[in-house]
Amino acid sequence: MSAIAEAKPETKNAVLLITDPLSEDGLQPLRAAEGIELDICTGLTREELLGAVKTADALIVRSGTQVTREVIEAADSLKIIGRAGVGVDNIDLEAATERGIIVVNAPDGNTNSAAEHTIAMMTSLARNIPQAHRSLLEGKWDRKAFVGVELKDKTLGIVGLGRIGAEVARRAKGQRMNVIAFDPFLTEERAKEMGISAGTFEEVIRAADFITVHTPLMKETRHLLNAGAFEKMKDGVRIVNCARGGIIDEGALYEAVKAGKVAGAALDVMESEPFTGHRLLELPQVIATPHLGASTIEAQESVAIDVGRDVIRFLSGEPVKNPVNLPSLSKEALAKIEPFFNLAESLGTFLSRLSDQPVTEVSVKYAGELADYDVRPLTRNALKGLLKRNLGSHVNDVNAKFLADSFQINVSEHKTANSKGFQQLITVEAKTGEVFHRVSGTLLNGFGARIVKVDDYAVDVSPEGHLLLIRHKDQPGAIGRVGMLLAEENINIATMQVGRSEAGGDAIMMLTVDNEVQPEEVGRLLEIDDIYAVRTVDL
Ligand SMILES: NC(=O)c1ccc[n+]([C@@H]2O[C@H](COP(=O)([O-])OP(=O)(O)OC[C@H]3O[C@@H](n4cnc5c(N)ncnc54)[C@H](O)[C@@H]3O)[C@@H](O)[C@H]2O)c1
Numbered sequence: 456m457s458a459i460a461e462a463k464p465e466t467k468n469a470v471l472l473i474t475d476p477l478s479e480d481g482l483q484p485l486r487a488a489e490g491i492e493l494d495i496c497t498g499l500t501r502e503e504l505l506g507a508v509k510t511a512d513a514l515i516v517r518s519g520t521q522v523t524r525e526v527i528e529a530a531d532s533l534k535i536i537g538r539a540g541v542g543v544d545n546i547d548l549e550a551a552t553e554r555g556i557i558v559v560n561a562p563d564g565n566t567n568s569a570a571e572h573t574i575a576m577m578t579s580l581a582r583n584i585p586q587a588h589r590s591l592l593e594g595k596w597d598r599k600a601f602v603g604v605e606l607k608d609k610t611l612g613i614v615g616l617g618r619i620g621a622e623v624a625r626r627a628k629g630q631r632m633n634v635i636a637f638d639p640f641l642t643e644e645r646a647k648e649m650g651i652s653a654g655t656f657e658e659v660i661r662a663a664d665f666i667t668v669h670t671p672l673m674k675e676t677r678h679l680l681n682a683g684a685f686e687k688m689k690d691g692v693r694i695v696n697c698a699r700g701g702i703i704d705e706g707a708l709y710e711a712v713k714a715g716k717v718a719g720a721a722l723d724v725m726e727s728e729p730f731t732g733h734r735l736l737e738l739p740q741v742i743a744t745p746h747l748g749a750s751t752i753e754a755q756e757s758v759a760i761d762v763g764r765d766v767i768r769f770l771s772g773e774p775v776k777n778p779v780n781l782p783s784l785s786k787e788a789l790a791k792i793e794p795f796f797n798l799a800e801s802l803g804t805f806l807s808r809l810s811d812q813p814v815t816e817v818s819v820k821y822a823g824e825l826a827d828y829d830v831r832p833l834t835r836n837a838l839k840g841l842l843k844r845n846l847g848s849h850v851n852d853v854n855a856k857f858l859a860d861s862f863q864i865n866v867s868e869h870k871t872a873n874s875k876g877f878q879q880l881i882t883v884e885a886k887t888g889e890v891f892h893r894v895s896g897t898l899l900n901g902f903g904a905r906i907v908k909v910d911d912y913a914v915d916v917s918p919e920g921h922l923l924l925i926r927h928k929d930q931p932g933a934i935g936r937v938g939m940l941l942a943e944e945n946i947n948i949a950t951m952q953v954g955r956s957e958a959g960g961d962a963i964m965m966l967t968v969d970n971e972v973q974p975e976e977v978g979r980l981l982e983i984d985d986i987y988a989v990r991t992v993d994l
Pocket residue numbers: 540541542543562565566569614615616617618619620637638639640669670671672675676697698699723724746747748749750
């Protein structure tokens with residue numbers, strides 16, 4: 456099984472540390488789950504967090520906890536980090552991946568709430584609602600100061616038309632706004648279906664009366680709205696950010712509001728939070744909420760349940776639904792490839808025993824029906840098997856590719872429909888020194904997994920137990936001598952396969968034996984005339 460299964464707690468309860476407030480209803484499935492011990496401690500200082508995470512097997516956070524490299528490295532047994540929400544910019548994904556820690560999020564649960572909050576912020580901005588409320592509280596009855604603008608017939612520019620951006624678009628249309636959006640994945644067809652226009656980033660910011668951003672915060676989106684972008688916007692544009700602080704350059708926004716270029720801004724998020732005392736809050740045209748986009752009873756219950764379920768799935772050895780640092784697969788794709796997880800890993804492990812030279816290239820070939828699917832998880836399993844020989848249990852599905860890259864192993868994946876008589880075939884090939892070794896395997900209907908080829912020799916071996924691969928010269932008596940020696944060592948042969956290139960040429964014996972073959976026994980086998988190489992593989 457994959458590393459996901461290996462993570463199943465065996466003797467002790469898995470400790471799940473929760474460091475941000477989660478909905479009590481959402482926590483119920485976790486409280487009810489067997490084998491999980493909850494450790495809920497919110498509002499921790501950095502030092503307290505470093506101490507608390509040390510023994511945690513799983514960690515769940517919202518946006519309040521910064522899961523930095525330091526935190527990840529302080530955790531001795533952490534296997535999964537769950538984010539109760541969408542944005543994972545508070546988690547050092549690189550550090551988690553390096554340590555083989557899977558990160559999961561809850562991407563759907565707060566979409567509605569964030570979209571509703573965006574519309575509420577845009578409407579409040581258009582009608583000066585927070586400013587008018589404050590003025591009333593100050594005992595004033597000032598109607599002239601708070602004349603607003605209508606949303607109807609205004610153009611809303613949406614940057615990032617993912618889950619939330621698309622919901623905002625639907626709602627804005629309900630307000631009878633014209634919507635234009637930019638998203639690298641937005642096609643003309645989809646825009647047409649949604650009754651909106653698609654534009655480039657520049658077209659969107661030039662055309663809009665209101666601009667709302669809904670991208671993740673990444674290198675590419677940091678300061679997307681900067682001084683240059685503000686210059687291109689309409690005079691009197693209004694800006695909404697209910698996505699992530701950092702997408703807007705706050706210094707540039709401050710100047711643009713002061714200069715009257717931007718008529719107002721509604722901000723739920725800022726680059727550094729909490730943002731009490733921020734100078735943008737001193738501007739009367741700026742309204743703000745303290746990161747409330749996802750703060751509804753419904754969203755909090757939903758994200759807590761979703762992330763909790765994924766953590767339970769993971770700790771029970773099942774595939775997770777919303778991985779962030781692994782590709783997520785459809786149910787159908789997962790059902791198709793999951794049965795091959797073990798085989799791919801075994802092929803990698805087998806291959807790792809065929810040479811003692813460092814591996815510099817790995818290629819994994821998928822033939823037949825498998826070629827129609829996203830097979831990256833299988834490639835990672837093959838790499839895991841291959842790297843385990845030197846790196847031990849430190850390698851798992853999450854970090855296998857990262858580790859291969861860091862050892863400068865060139866990994867490639869190939870697909871072909873031609874599976875040479877098998878319904879599907881996986882071949883893992885590795886270059887070690889100047890030599891290529893390859894091993895192929897398949898799943899036989901009803902008969903389980905089989906290794907069907909080793910280098911150029913056809914075999915039919917179940918990839919389990921103790922295997923012995925002997926390369927020798929094809930000549931009478933070779934098989935008998937090996938059999939005799941193993942008998943003397945009290946090693947029982949369960950199965951034996953032989954293959955040869957040509958009569959009298961190079962040949963291999965593949966044996967499965969009942970007990971592990973020790974290095975001294977390998978040494979004795981190598982003393983037999985015309986045996987060139989003996990390899991043991993324990994699967
Ligand atoms: N304020 C809150 O409490 C709150 C709540 C939920 C989500 N969020 C934030 O809202 C944002 C959107 O969440 P979502 O669930 O819609 O995410 P999503 O992944 O569904 O959508 C993000 C979209 O941004 C697009 N994108 C990426 N780079 C882009 C670029 N350079 N220009 C334009 N578009 C780009 C992507 O293609 C994708 O369609 C995230 O930053 C998330 O963290 C905030």
